[in-house]
């Protein structure tokens with residue numbers, strides 16, 4: 001399999017802005033790290049504050065790496081130039097949709113192109129069905145929807161923007177097991193249909209080992225281990241072993 005994601009010496013430093021003084025570094029962020037990935041579903045794990053969301057934002061281009069640090073290379077074949085191929089779905093997906101927008105308007109915003117008006121309604125209904133939602137939701141506002149429904153709308157929106165890589169940041173944390181199971185099945189189907197890659201940021205090692213083929217472990221802002229899920233039991237890292245032990 002070909003590497004589709006390559007990180008070369010990426011780092012991120014956060015600064016405290018100070019009036020009349022030079023800026024001051026804040027603890028946290030990410031130390032320079034490099035890895036590459038050929039597996040289609042990747043997990044990013046580590047304790048709270050280890051840098052998972054920072055890494056995800058760098059991959060998504062939401063945060064810029066430090067000046068002079070390396071780069072994120074995505075090898076996803078021919079893609080529309082003007083679009084971001086990476087879309088992030090946050091844990092707080094409820095606030096991800098403008099509360100004044102109907103489902104139809106929220107999804108319409110993700111479609112670009114000349115024939116937007118003509119094609120869009122059909123496109124929106126089709127994608128709603130594909131994420132397991134009914135078109136009856138079209139004129140509903142977010143407050144009338146469940147968390148699970150909003151999450152599916154966020155997924156539909158990412159697909160409509162023609163993103164190829166979907167990053168889920170703790171997006172499964174608030175769902176119960178049955179709903180996690182349903183969501184993972186849906187994601188597997190969508191992945192096949194739209195040739196997607198997934199990055200799952202999570203505390204939940206059980207979900208990660210079930211769903212992901214490769215696991216990236218962060219510790220205090222550095223890369224602790226990159227390991228195939230099938231080899232996790234052979235980890236050489238005591239930190240990773242402790243995370244495994246904590247979840248058994």
Ligand SMILES: Nc1ncnc2c1ncn2[C@@H]1O[C@H](COP(=O)(O)OP(=O)(O)OP(=O)(O)O)[C@@H](O)[C@H]1O
Nearest residue numbers: 014026027028029047048049050051052053054055
């Ligand atoms: N915008 C920011 N400004 C300053 N510091 C930040 C910022 N974002 C993250 N940090 C710091 O960088 C470190 C890593 O944060 P990050 O949010 O990436 O961790 P995380 O692994 O996603 O944690 P959690 O599991 O709690 O979501 C933390 O010490 C955090 O305080």
Ligand SMILES: [Mg+2]
Nearest residue numbers: 052053054169
């Ligand atoms: Mg986080």
